[in-house]
Amino acid sequence: MSTDRMPLPDEMTVGQKQAAARLTNGPRGALFGPFVPLLRSPELMTRLQLVGEYLRFDSLLDDDLVELVILIVARRWDQDFEYGFHQPLALKAGLPAPVVDAVARGARPVASERIVVVWDLLDELHRTRQVGDDTYAKAVGLLGEARVVEVVGTAGYYTTLAMTMNVARTPPPEGAPRLPAREST
Numbered sequence: 001m002s003t004d005r006m007p008l009p010d011e012m013t014v015g016q017k018q019a020a021a022r023l024t025n026g027p028r029g030a031l032f033g034p035f036v037p038l039l040r041s042p043e044l045m046t047r048l049q050l051v052g053e054y055l056r057f058d059s060l061l062d063d064d065l066v067e068l069v070i071l072i073v074a075r076r077w078d079q080d081f082e083y084g085f086h087q088p089l090a091l092k093a094g095l096p097a098p099v100v101d102a103v104a105r106g107a108r109p110v111a112s113e114r115i116v117v118v119w120d121l122l123d124e125l126h127r128t129r130q131v132g133d134d135t136y137a138k139a140v141g142l143l144g145e146a147r148v149v150e151v152v153g154t155a156g157y158y159t160t161l162a163m164t165m166n167v168a169r170t171p172p173p174e175g176a177p178r179l180p181a182r183e184s185t
Contacts (some may be wrong), residue, residue: 006037008169015042023049033081034161037168048160055154060147063093065118069154071095071103073124077162077178104179117142122155135177145168 007033012020020031021044026049030040040044044163059066067090074083083104095115102109108119121139124132131139139148164170172178 004171005171006040006170008036008093009039012039013042018042020045022046026053027058028053033085033173034165035169037164037170048157051153052161055150055157059150059154061150062152064090064095065147065151066112066154067093067095068099068103068115068118069122069151070158071100072121073155073158073162075103075106076126076168077159078107078179078182079162079164079165080172080176080178081170082158082162083179084172087177105183110146118151121148121151 009016016039019039020035023035023045024031035045035049038048056066057156061069063085067086071084071090072077074086087100087104091097096111099109099111099115099164102111105121108123109115111119116174117139120135121131136148139151143151
């Protein structure tokens with residue numbers, strides 16, 4: 001990967017300082033990863049990070065499913081920072097290591113029905129830009145409408161972060177696990 005295009009600015013504007021303070025005083029506690037390039041637009045960063053704060057720390061989804069969604073998005077966008085930061089959190093949240101490994105390879109995991117339904121929902125949405133009636137019915141039947149919306153919202157939020165970091169070439173956390181190379185098909 002090339003050099004970080006948007007490292008932490010040497011000097012921050014008043015707006016950037018305010019946005020950074022708001023972020024660091026919240027549950028994240030530090031300015032890192034996607035928030036460094038997003039700091040170029042402090043108002044956008046503040047509004048996005050508040051959405052992310054809800055999705056990550058207060059979502060209706062169980063923590064393992066939040067982390068599953070994040071890892072799926074990280075693989076979809078080849079985003080090593082997101083994968084490296086969240087892979088240990090996924091394991092800590094109880095996502096089985098074989099599931100984490102399958103997602104890292106871009107493969108459908110062999111797992112519980114709730115994990116597979118989230119994978120199928122996002123896989124179909126990413127591939128076809130739609131979700132068919134069968135996939136939707138299974139997801140709603142197992143998770144309920146509110147959690148289906150939160151799965152999609154979480155994927156959308158982390159897609160925004162992944163795209164931002166890919167443009168900025170944000171490096172992964174030092175020593176963090178990396179995504180394996182994509183298998184040729």
